[in-house]
Amino acid sequence: MVSVVILGSGNVAQHLIRAFGKSTLVNLVQVYSRNPLTLQNLLPSDKIISDVGQITQADLYIVSVLDDAIAQVCESLEFSGRLVVHTSGTKPIDVIPSRFKRGVFYPLQTFSKTREIDYGAIPFCLETEHPEDFRLLETVAGAISPHIYRMDSAQRKALHAAAVFVSNFTNHLYAIGNKICSENNIPFDVLKPLILETARKVMTLSPVEAQTGPAIRHDQGTIDAHLAFLGPEYRDLYEKLTHSIQNEQKL
């Protein structure tokens, strides 16, 4: 078994704790947090520590804290030469001090505390400074999910930007749809099958092939009717997205 210490108690840390709890390949020996109360329902109390000096020997240290706190948490560790990874999609591998063997263990998923996650569907994007450490990270990620990708820091940064488009921005478009519905006494439920089918379509078709709607058809009558209908807060966004679809087509 691979022994692991997690540092952090946020969303990602909590989901990793749950996922490792179901694994026979990973032994989660300790979780360090300045807020140990947030962990008390997830772990036996002897595994929760809030004093850096108590951190024990392990094969892997996973630092899962806010991006801007990664360097500082690593600096506080009282050892060197061991494998330390962070879970950030945006920070490069070298925010971890060079006295450690460094790596990145980035689960690409939209974690919310209120929803059960299908861990087996989460892609893990892994990077290690030393090639010989990759296998160990692969084992630990493999205990959670079969979807493992080797990715360097530049690729991970690109992936994170792409993820903002397909997840955060997409969710905002759902919010706009919801708002238009509620302003017109239409239940949001009417849109739900369309939302699911739009997502499912690109599991097998490329998004460019799957594109439908007035923008790609250059149906200016419908576009003008929508622009006239929309309030000023969404009209500009509608135009920008329509032009972006039409420009894409020209490429």
Place this chain on the structure above:
Amino acid sequence: MVSVVILGSGNVAQHLIRAFGKSTLVNLVQVYSRNPLTLQNLLPSDKIISDVGQITQADLYIVSVLDDAIAQVCESLEFSGRLVVHTSGTKPIDVIPSRFKRGVFYPLQTFSKTREIDYGAIPFCLETEHPEDFRLLETVAGAISPHIYRMDSAQRKALHAAAVFVSNFTNHLYAIGNKICSENNIPFDVLKPLILETARKVMTLSPVEAQTGPAIRHDQGTIDAHLAFLGPEYRDLYEKLTHSIQNEQKL
């Protein structure tokens, strides 16, 4: 059984033909099309007609043609007083000439010819000029799906604009994610679980509750890093969507 004639042979017409074929409540007696060849794999040849004069008596006529052709196809019909509906999300009920009993039979789904549709998940938005005709439309839609909504022309127009946001524009965000991935040698597969989970989340959470990411966290460091990374073609859209998320929060 309700007897139905379909006029048209496009995407929606073809899906309705398939769906009615599986129903014991609807008797599809004829399909009229100027391009009868497009229908030859879907129907016995004696049910396909291309001469308006041959259109037979039926309980319901479903005009499923391009928006701008609805009025003209209706005008060509050699009868009056019967129930005639169109399948458009954008056109009001009164594009159908007043000599008919008018209605709308709008299935809200993204139809593509290459993909099997789960008909039972399609919401139908129904409207009739005369209240006594509603029941018949409800029976015909109910033969395909249990998701039936009564909606007037103004609501349907709002719904169609909302659908453009949650489907056409969302698909375009998937296309942007795909492009960023391919430019950085990342398989699009990495994003697929995130795309599905983002859609599934709003089946139970409201999109405003489900919102995550740098925009809603006002994480300007990550936003700036993404803007610096993105090419000019997507930078503007990134900024617009980020501001729209942050404005929403204030409301």
